[in-house]
Amino acid sequence: MRVCVFCGSSSGRVRHVEAAREVGRALAERGIGVVYGGGRVGTMGALADGALAAGGSVVGVIPRNLVEWEVAHGNLTELRVVSSMHERKALMAELSDAFVALPGGAGTLEELFEVWTWAQLGLHAKPVGLLDVDGYFAHLLRMIDHMVAEGFLKPPYRDMLLVDDDLHRLLDRFRDYRPFGYTWNDDVSLP
Numbered sequence: 001m002r003v004c005v006f007c008g009s010s011s012g013r014v015r016h017v018e019a020a021r022e023v024g025r026a027l028a029e030r031g032i033g034v035v036y037g038g039g040r041v042g043t044m045g046a047l048a049d050g051a052l053a054a055g056g057s058v059v060g061v062i063p064r065n066l067v068e069w070e071v072a073h074g075n076l077t078e079l080r081v082v083s084s085m086h087e088r089k090a091l092m093a094e095l096s097d098a099f100v101a102l103p104g105g106a107g108t109l110e111e112l113f114e115v116w117t118w119a120q121l122g123l124h125a126k127p128v129g130l131l132d133v134d135g136y137f138a139h140l141l142r143m144i145d146h147m148v149a150e151g152f153l154k155p156p157y158r159d160m161l162l163v164d165d166d167l168h169r170l171l172d173r174f175r176d177y178r179p180f181g182y183t184w185n186d187d188v189s190l191p
């Protein structure tokens with residue numbers, strides 16, 4: 001079992017670094033391998049260090065042009081150097097059984113939204129989760145509810161994104177996840 005973790009190339013506040021390190025450690029302790037962006041910087045680096053320190057397996061996937069910029073981690077179980085951002089995301093998705101986004105920036109959200117929309121389109125059947133550390137995603141979650149209210153996002157698709165503030169509970173929900181068999185023609189009544 002491998003979980004792909006999307007997180008920041010920046011560190012954010014201290015508590016975000018601590019949370020990322022803790023997620024890495026918790027995944028390693030549950031025997032779950034980590035797939036991530038391969039950097040040594042930001043919460044990415046903290047995640048990898050947390051998992052490695054607990055004896056976990058960590059695979060980094062990084063585009064060649066970011067090896068220096070994001071400072072590729074030198075100590076991973078495996079570092080896969082690819083030629084583009086698109087290849088990076090495709091390989092991260094292929095290597096993983098589930099996805100979790102931690103607090104991060106535009107890159108983190110881009111990666112999360114891609115795998116979530118792929119789930120909506122039935123391109124994969126893997127669970128996608130958002131770990132809401134310290135309420136970081138409160139505004140985003142309100143925006144997502146707004147998308148539903150305005151009729152741009154069907155409720156079953158919103159529900160495909162599993163949100164929790166506790167990693168272990170989120171992983172337990174992954175275990176029970178059944179992808180929604182939904183088609184574009186199903187009628188959803190809006191308020």
Ligand code: AMP
Binds near residue numbers: 010107108110
């Ligand atoms: P950020 O959350 O902006 O710090 O970015 C987190 C990670 O996402 C970094 O490793 C970025 O290089 C990566 N990233 C940003 N945009 C993309 C993209 N379009 N495709 C793949 N990775 C990306």
